[in-house]
Amino acid sequence: MSSFELDTVQPADSVEFCPQNDLHDILVCGTYELDTTSAINDSGPPRPQRQQRRGKCLVFRAHTSPELQLEQLQEFLLPAVLDMKWCHRATGNQATLAIADSEGHITLCGWVHEEARLQPTFHQAIITKTLDQGQLATLQSIACASEDILCLSLDWSSRRHESSNLGSIICSLSNGSLALLRSDSQELLLATSWHAHEFEPWIAAWDYWNENVVYSGGDDLKMKGWDIRQDLAQPTFINKRFDAGITTIQSHPYQEHVIAVGSYDNTVRIFDVRKPLSPLVQIGVGGGAWRVKWHPCAERKQDLLVACMHDGSKTVDTTEGNLTITKHYTGHGSLAYGADWSSSKDRRSGIRQTLVASCSFYDHALHLWYG
Structure with a gap:
């Protein structure tokens, strides 16, 4: 089979392959479900409660032979999951996953190869399926805001930089607001937070070439740059030339100064951050671009993966600024919010294609395909 689909039961909005060398077949999927039930009041009409958002982190192993398949290894309960990112640096030979949730927390989970338990912290995480060769253990949960505030996105600074932490x-x-978490010995602590946008900032992302620089964008139609060494009351730049909200930003891991930016206006723009007010080039991808992911392998550094919400998932060739859609995956039956490349060097039957995972919301589905 050239694709595979699995029912995640709850709506799925985030998917991430592990980048660590011996774990390229491991991926996680985050879910988000809104509980709209009301409290029953015997003396009057139903009294609406605060909306409860609940979710799970689902852990899978991807199999590519003899055909594409997902083996579920584990799942645990959380508030609704909005974003997840694996750290590209392993400490103590342990891969670390960060999860952004709907109650203002970032939860860190560590992959352990030997048999281990999931340690509950701020949120009572529950294992419902266990692993044969390892599992995620909750390491730490950091409150970035009060529980009525959603953590919308997260990004690690250390993708390109060697670090002891x-x-x-x-x-x-x-x-x-944006919140900055920094290492203190073996833990991450909330270092500072600041008001950055007038409406929801759907995305915050590091410049992978400069650990002092952050980019953000949101529903105020503004993309901003920040130098965390300076006064955070003033961004380093503001780009107001968007016609719709900014939804996604990713720094290029192999080309300095280059970022990809997606928006509700169905367009992906490539910027040189030295001239952040005008894109180098742009392409319409249809449906709204919720996530952009540069290919993790240097030999395909020109390729960009896009979760296009209403129009499936697509791969875009950015060679020499001539943007071309090279693959359109149409298997989604609903909003495609999450997508990621596998870092595996394996290639499908010798063809220059990479395993991709993507997920969609209302049909609660996780897909594997080649792009």
């Missing part, structure tokens, strides 16, 4: 995390919050 995990690096830092930038997180965007539904109250318009």
